[in-house]
């Protein structure tokens with residue numbers, strides 16, 4: 001009987017899981033057995049990956065791999081404690097100095113992941129009685145962190161300045177505006193200059209998440225805030241070390257006194273073991289690589305690859321905004337079917353579905369990297385054409401249209 005009882009305790013979940021499967025929203029992990037320059041060995045076959053956020057290919061760069069080994073030789077493995085206990089090592093401070101310089105501000109603070117950054121930062125700055133105003137397309141970690149803070153949550157439609165202004169005009173307490181600079185699922189950019197002007201007019205603070213811009217956009221890949229020369233006017237810039245930097249971790253950057261406040265109040269910083277010092281060492285090397293000539297060479301390749309894919313997909317007019325080019329399919333099941341066709345043809349792009357994006361806005365989020373070869377991009381575009389033709393009959397077209 002114990003077994004049955006056990007089973008019944010999970011029954012509700014099994015029903016919910018079945019419901020998710022039925023509408024094409026069930027998610028599964030796929031195991032990668034090996035990788036080489038953007039190619040993946042996935043479930044017994046080699047596929048060209050077009051889903052990674054390793055936009056510059058630094059995750060496999062010899063300089064970064066060598067820096068990891070060197071870091072381990074010098075510092076060993078884990079940090080052993082949180083930063084405040086006895087876990088602040090020289091490589092942490094060196095990395096933060098390089099990040100602060102890259103972001104054009106006084107200081108930076110490194111966290112265990114990009115996700116952990118707003119979870120610590122937002123509740124450290126605002127609370128009940130205050131207001132957080134978010135762009136509708138902001139990443140889950142920004143939304144979760146805003147909720148955690150206890151501040152009143154207000155959302156404006158993507159890049160909708162009039163609505164943002166109305167929310168600013170009626171906001172209570174301390175006001176924090178939050179946006180991504182390059183949007184993770186759409187690849188477009190925030191109207192940042194206008195947002196900065198608005199938040200200044202209303203005396204609000206601004207947090208810009210540069211997760212998909214860092215390494216890709218702006219001089220030296222320093223991000224959109226740097227491209228627009230807004231470094232002194234954005235209170236907080238954040239980003240990750242896990243995307244174009246090719247490693248793992250997150251950071252926030254801003255005024256020194258704010259960084260000192262966060263050391264005292266950001267719980268995901270205080271109560272979490274420090275990033276391993278070898279990782280901080282390698283991240284500093286990777287960020288310097290990203291900022292320098294090698295990074296620029298890779299950004300040129302990346303931009304060429306994005307332009308080629310856009311041209312082949314009939315998006316000639318599109319300007320370069322990021323490494324992300326979403327192909328919107330619409331229906332969730334149609335997107336999964338499209339992804340499967342492309343996988344069979346040798347290209348791996350998982351379907352991005354609700355709740356990551358809105359219902360009925362499922363997509364294949366294609367990301368280009370500096371490592372892609374023109375033939376792979378041509379093959380992918382042809383694969384899209386073929387998959388659309390094969391699936392283009394009744395069901396797919398209807399679902400896509402609906």
Ligand SMILES: *Cc1c(COP(=O)(O)O)cnc(C)c1O
Pocket residue numbers: 113114115116139141180184209211212240241242248249250
């Ligand atoms: C990926 C991502 C994060 C989280 O970064 P991790 O280092 O992967 O935890 C935060 N914000 C945005 C916009 C992201 O895309």
